[in-house]
Every structure is written in C-alpha cells, then in structure tokens.
Amino acid sequence: MNVTTYFTSIGHAANTILEGMAVTFSHLFRKPITFQYPDRIDRPLSTTLPDRYRGLLEVQIDICTGCRRCERVCPIACIALDFGKNPETKAREMTRFDIDLGKCMFCGLCVEECKLNSTGAIRHTREFEGTTEVLGALTFRFIEPAKPRPLYKAPKDKSEIPLGPYGPWAREARERAQRDNPALVRERLARWREERERAS
Ligand code: SF4
Ligand code: SF4
Incomplete structure (x- = not known):
C-alpha cells in the first residue's frame, strides 16, 4: 500500500465515523417514536394492539366440553387435558x-378448531405479559389441581353459549402458573439449597 492510498483510507474512515455520529446526533432533536413501558403511557397498551393480535391463550373453562379437539389439533403438543370421575356423582370431570x-x-x-367445531372456549386474548424466571412456569393451568371442573354440555344453538370477556381466564391462569407451578417451586427450592450450601 502506498502513502497516498494509506492516507485516503484514513480519510474515508474518518468520514464514515463523522457521518455515523451526525446521524446519531440528529436523533437528539427528533421526537421519539418509542415510549417507556409501563409507567409512561397514557392508555392501556392492549388498546394499541392490531385487531388480529394473537396474545396469550386462555380457556373459558366453564364452557369447555372437554372434547379434546384443541389438544389433538395442536402440532407441537402444547395442550394437555386429563379427566377423572366424580366419586359422588360418578360424572366425568x-x-x-x-x-x-x-x-x-x-x-x-x-x-x-374450537370455534368451528366446539364452543369457542379457547381463544387468543390481548394479554401479552408472561415474563417469568423459569420456562416451565409458562405452563398456564386452567384448572386447580384439587378442583376438578364439570364438563359443559353445549346447546345446539351456538348463540346460546355464554361467552365471557376475553382476558380474565388468562390472567388467572398466569398467576396460578407463577404461584404454584411445580417447575417454579422446584427451581426456587434448588436455588435456596444452593444458597444455603454456599453460606455454610
Ligand atoms: S371445548 Fe374447545 S377448549 Fe374445550 S376441549 Fe374442546 S376444543 Fe378444547
Ligand atoms: S397451543 Fe394452539 S396456538 Fe399454540 S401451537 Fe398449539 S395449536 Fe398453535
């Protein structure tokens, strides 16, 4: 490399750096298009989402027939249903x-699948907050372990199915998942043991 090429390269490098800095500097005077979440927004973020936004799934358990269509159609086996018999009534639950x-x-x-062939009990909500410390705690539990639910008997006329508001079931399941999910409990226990061993 001769001296001219060498100094030309330095000139190009300096020019590129200055151009980059100019772009960065210009942002100081522009109105930001992002905003701080969650404390600096003037309306609930869920109201700003697109109409067809697919948020966290929820199941309105009181209109679920237990038909397992959703479970069967899921290509990656995310959904798991179990059934038992009520010891008193002998009804399936x-x-x-x-x-x-x-x-x-x-x-x-x-x-x-549920909307077309069953009751529409499972649906996407506009909920999106699912942050958790442990991946296993993202298993949303729509039935509390000790509280089995009776199966819904769907009327022939689908318009009679009492569809509730979207969201509360997902929020409740998320809280349950983060409160008493076995994966989360195991993780916390392991961490507590590690800390205890380190301290002793
Ligand atoms: S009613 Fe819907 S949510 Fe319930 S098991 Fe059938 S397909 Fe799944
Ligand atoms: S749970 Fe439903 S949305 Fe999620 S992967 Fe399975 S079928 Fe798709």
Missing part, C-alpha cells in the same frame, strides 16, 4: 387443562 405457552407458536389452530 376435567382434572387438568394445561397449555405450555413456552412451546406455543401462536398458530391459532386450536382456537380455529
């Missing part, structure tokens, strides 16, 4: 309805 949202790809197949 649902003992588990879990959705592993850590695996879910939000394809919406379960929602479509």
Whole structure:
C-alpha cells in the first residue's frame, strides 16, 4: 500500500465515523417514536394492539366440553387435558387443562378448531405479559389441581353459549402458573439449597 492510498483510507474512515455520529446526533432533536413501558403511557397498551393480535391463550373453562379437539389439533403438543370421575356423582370431570405457552407458536389452530367445531372456549386474548424466571412456569393451568371442573354440555344453538370477556381466564391462569407451578417451586427450592450450601 502506498502513502497516498494509506492516507485516503484514513480519510474515508474518518468520514464514515463523522457521518455515523451526525446521524446519531440528529436523533437528539427528533421526537421519539418509542415510549417507556409501563409507567409512561397514557392508555392501556392492549388498546394499541392490531385487531388480529394473537396474545396469550386462555380457556373459558366453564364452557369447555372437554372434547379434546384443541389438544389433538395442536402440532407441537402444547395442550394437555386429563379427566377423572366424580366419586359422588360418578360424572366425568376435567382434572387438568394445561397449555405450555413456552412451546406455543401462536398458530391459532386450536382456537380455529374450537370455534368451528366446539364452543369457542379457547381463544387468543390481548394479554401479552408472561415474563417469568423459569420456562416451565409458562405452563398456564386452567384448572386447580384439587378442583376438578364439570364438563359443559353445549346447546345446539351456538348463540346460546355464554361467552365471557376475553382476558380474565388468562390472567388467572398466569398467576396460578407463577404461584404454584411445580417447575417454579422446584427451581426456587434448588436455588435456596444452593444458597444455603454456599453460606455454610
Ligand atoms: S376444543 Fe374447545 S371445548 Fe374442546 S376441549 Fe378444547 S377448549 Fe374445550
Ligand atoms: S396456538 Fe398453535 S401451537 Fe399454540 S397451543 Fe394452539 S395449536 Fe398449539
């Protein structure tokens, strides 16, 4: 490399740096298009989401027939249902309805299947906050372990199905998942043991 090329390269490098700095500096005087979440927004963020936004899944358990269509159609086995028999009435009841949202790809197949062929109990909400310390705690639990639910008998006329508001079931399941999910409990216990060993 001769001296001229050498100094030309230095000139180009300096020019590039200055151009970059000029772009960066110009942002100081522009109105920001981002905003601080969650404490500096003037309306709930969920109201700003697009109409077809697919948020966290929820199941309105009181209109779930336990038909397992959603479970069967899910391509990656996110949904798990279990059933038992009520010891007194001998009626079939649902003992588990879990959705592993850590695996879910939000394809919406379960929602479509339930809407078309069942009651519409499973649906996407506009909820999106699912942050957790442990991946396993993203398994949303729509039935409390000790509280089995009776199966809903759907009327022939779908317009009679009492569809409730979207959101509360997802929020409740998320709280349950983060409160008493076995994965979370195991993780916390392991961490507590590690800290105790380190301290002793
Ligand atoms: S398809 Fe709908 S009604 Fe059937 S088990 Fe799933 S959520 Fe319940
Ligand atoms: S949205 Fe798709 S991946 Fe997620 S639970 Fe439903 S069918 Fe499975």
